[in-house]
Amino acid sequence: MRSEGGATRLQARFPYGVxxxxxTRRREIIAPRAFASRxxxxxxxxxxxxxxxxxxxxxxxxxxxxxxxxxMVLMIEAEIDTGTSWAHxxxxxxxxxxxxxxxxxxxxxxxxxxxxxxxxxxxxTVTQAELFELSAVTRPAYSSxxxxxxxxxxxxxVAQRVAERHAALRWR
Numbered sequence: 364m365r366s367e368g369g370a371t372r373l374q375a376r377f378p379y380g381v382x383x384x385x386x387t388r389r390r391e392i393i394a395p396r397a398f399a400s401r402x403x404x405x406x407x408x409x410x411x412x413x414x415x416x417x418x419x420x421x422x423x424x425x426x427x428x429x430x431x432x433x434x435m436v437l438m439i440e441a442e443i444d445t446g447t448s449w450a451h452x453x454x455x456x457x458x459x460x461x462x463x464x465x466x467x468x469x470x471x472x473x474x475x476x477x478x479x480x481x482x483x484x485x486x487x488t489v490t491q492a493e494l495f496e497l498s499a500v501t502r503p504a505y506s507s508x509x510x511x512x513x514x515x516x517x518x519x520x521v522a523q524r525v526a527e528r529h530a531a532l533r534w535r
Contacts, residue, residue: 371454373410373421375439375465375497375510382486383505390486391504395434398469398494402432409496410441414468418449420499439465439497453499457510464503465510468496 379395401408410428412418421427421441431438445451456462475491499510 371443371445373439373441373443373499373510375441375508377437377439377465377467377497377505377508379435379437381505381507385504388484390481390484392486392488393467393492393505394488394490396432397475397489397492398437398467399432400491401494402430402437408494410439411468411496411498412449412453413500414466414496414498415449416496418447418453420450420453437467457499462499462501463510464500464506465508466498466500466503466505467492467494467508468498469494 377393379393379397382390382392385391405423407422407424408428408430409416409419409423410421412420420443423430427442427444429440431440443450443454445454453462469489469492471489471492475489477488477490479486479488503509
């Protein structure tokens with residue numbers, strides 16, 4: 364997963380418009396670009412291990428998390444430094460195929476959802492949500508939201524930035 368002088372890069376996708384069953388007779392859909400408000404504003408968003416803010420893996424503020432929001436999917440790319448015990452544990456579990464899901468942590472503001480009844484089911488469509496974090500999890504509510512890790516060797520402008528950073532701040 365790692366290469367000399369490199370870091371582990373994580374890529375993940377959260378597809379919009381996919382209906383999922385949250386509980387018996389309760390379904391949810393995240394509408395396209397429902398998370399756009401905080402993403403477009405450049406707000407800090409974290410990638411966490413298991414929705415635990417004491418186990419951060421990457422963040423926008425730290426420059427280790429990039430988000431690309433489209434009408435079809437939210438794309439996540441993160442640079443993971445396994446220098447912490449939880450990041451190392453996450454990578455070991457991910458390589459073993461135990462943690463491959465992605466789950467968003469968000470709050471729905473007033474007016475940010477539509478709820479409809481379909482027979483004996485309730486379907487909530489989230490049209491606007493304040494995204495605070497995304498988490499690597501074992502069983503995501505949205506099974507199509509998956510994570511993939513790969514070794515990454517910096518090149519070009521990124522390699523130059525790495526070389527210019529103080530040695531204590533470089534990837535290990």
